[in-house]
Amino acid sequence: MTSFIRALEPGEAKYDCECQEEDMSIDVDDEQTRKWIRDELAAGNTWAWCVVRVRASWNGFVGEAYLGGCSYKSKEDFVEDAGYWEDMCMEAFNDLLTALETTAQRLEPLVSRESVDAWIVAQVQDG
Numbered sequence: 426m427t428s429f430i431r432a433l434e435p436g437e438a439k440y441d442c443e444c445q446e447e448d449m450s451i452d453v454d455d456e457q458t459r460k461w462i463r464d465e466l467a468a469g470n471t472w473a474w475c476v477v478r479v480r481a482s483w484n485g486f487v488g489e490a491y492l493g494g495c496s497y498k499s500k501e502d503f504v505e506d507a508g509y510w511e512d513m514c515m516e517a518f519n520d521l522l523t524a525l526e527t528t529a530q531r532l533e534p535l536v537s538r539e540s541v542d543a544w545i546v547a548q549v550q551d552g
Contacts, residue, residue: 428529429536438483438521440514442500444475449494462496472497479510481517486528488521490514 451462451474465473476493490513497503504510 428526428533430525430529433483433522433525435515435518438481438488438518440479440481440517442477442479442503442510442513444472444477444495444497444500444503446471447475447493447495452494453496458496465498470498472499472503477503477509477513479513479517481514481521483521483525486521486524488517488519488524490516490520 451459453459453462462473473496475495475497476491477495479490479492481488492509492513495503495507497507
């Protein structure tokens, strides 16, 4: 999919993550780990068993990536030690690019040579 917009660079997007409640039952083989997860959840650590959502955003547009069945000590533990952060950021960024391209394709019928020329002239005059 290509349109009249330039490609957004990964560094132009803002990235963040959050945990969401995991509907899947705790699925780990080790009883000690299951106990740790249950204890952490009871103590309010929502990262102990969750779905992680990573968001890439730019100018009101958003792309997302999800990973379920996660168990971490904290958000920082996920970002710094899990090994998924970079890949999920890229997945969310690609989803953001798709959202931008979809919007650009929907707007394309409104773009004409005259409208672009008028916009360029206005930018020069304002700049």
